[in-house]
Amino acid sequence: MSKPIGIFDSGVGGTSIWREIRRQLPFEGSVYLADSKNAPYGIKSKEDILQLSIKNTELLLNKDCKLIVVACNTATTNAIDYLRANYNVPFIGIEPAIKPAALRTKSKKVGVLATKGTLSSRLFHNTSRMFAEGIEVIEQEGTGLVELIEAGKLAAEETKTLLVKYIDPMLQQGIDCLVLGCTHYPYLLPMLKELLPQNITIIDSGEAVARQTKAVLAKNNLLESADNHSEYVFYSNSNVDVLKGLVGSPDSEVEYLDF
Template identity: 45%
Template sequence: MTATTSQAPIGIFDSGVGGLSVLAALREAMPAEDFVYVADSGNAPYGDQEPEFIEARAFAVFEFLLKMGARAVVIACNTATAVAVHRLRAAFAVPIVAMEPAIKPAVAMSRSRVVGVLATSRTLESPAVAQLCRVYGAGARILLQPCPGLVERIEAGDLEGESTRSLLRRYITPLLAEGADTLVLGCTHYPFLTPQIRAIAGPEVQVIEPSAAVARQLKRLMAENSDAAESGARGRVQFFTSGRTDAVQAVITALWRQPVDVQRLPCSGGESGAAESKA
């Protein structure tokens, strides 16, 4: 994977399988590219972890992707972005594309000027989200709704069960009662629940997430650096996980809608001292 730059893959990682929603958008926008996807499911959900742990995992996974030859990395996780992106960019020279909740476009779209943001607790508590609300929230009410338990349901492959629907009703109904007409999916896992979210919210409520915007940003970045893969054969995707490979493979196969082979991530534990070593 190191013969030429344009043949090297693009790395993408998430706390688990949620980043597949971003990977799908990347594949749509850049079909000739090879990707290496890491689901850090053995340490999910990041939203319940301490910042130091999340940063250590981000560094460990990032270093693995670089060993795999990644010439750019997409952090397909809002929580990892909020906690670790600044130190990752300071430590590594490769281009990094990261996630943030789509608060800016949501405020622009909202007719009621009330926007609900569904995300993990750690994402919503981050300075990055506070900054987005300050910069783009003038004249609007931005309701931040933590959603504990949702990531775990999706990691288990339970997209339509009553437990998942009950959690969604618990988190969405209060936002609707406050007049929210736009919902931001601030976790890359949540797009897999879009049909259920729309069923609860109703047809008048807009539901947005930033996967397509992330794909456009990466494509522009590759083009600006003259680093895009040549068009031709469809690129391949390699999958790795820190979780149980059989369980994660079953979930990814269901979400990806085709059989996949998931390999064990070498840096699977939470014991990495990568974050400390970068201090």
């Protein structure tokens, strides 16, 4: 019997990663945990983030997942080293796409929109130091954006007002690349494209994460064959309506689960 890929996030944002995984790996089934009850992780302590990540990991292992994608920048930066050291499955993490932004920028100024938990993490600073030598990285906390996305307010005026408040200072400092450092933020792409000048390149991690997932599955002989029927199961411990709206399709099952 085939085993699914496990994916967890502090809510619905990681479904942006799930979409890319489904596109690149159409024969792989998946189990997704939306820990919306505890969103956002970005304002929690490192210890709280670690405990939530352990809880999510163990639930996915109980669902017989063969690989786990930590589809949350904050959980990756604060917990993935512990998870890899303590559980016997491959883990794929998410971190802000500093490297591709550093390669693309002409102005040598890159904006990063992320949560406090990501921007303050050791992994984020190590990545910035490693890949952004000679590049000015302008950090901006996206306080409040995750909550608005979790509430389904993807096109609301209050979301737009908040985005303008965060983006304008980065534009004034001359960025030409904007890194989306939270898996929730790709759901704001329509609004971002409307607000940003055409010369600004928007970069998120979804495609690279899906490629890495495929590579790790292949390396561990865990890839499904082309005749496998994929099933996608989603669990939320909060209101499932937003999650259903984002992933609803005939081959997706969305359920409430108290975890």
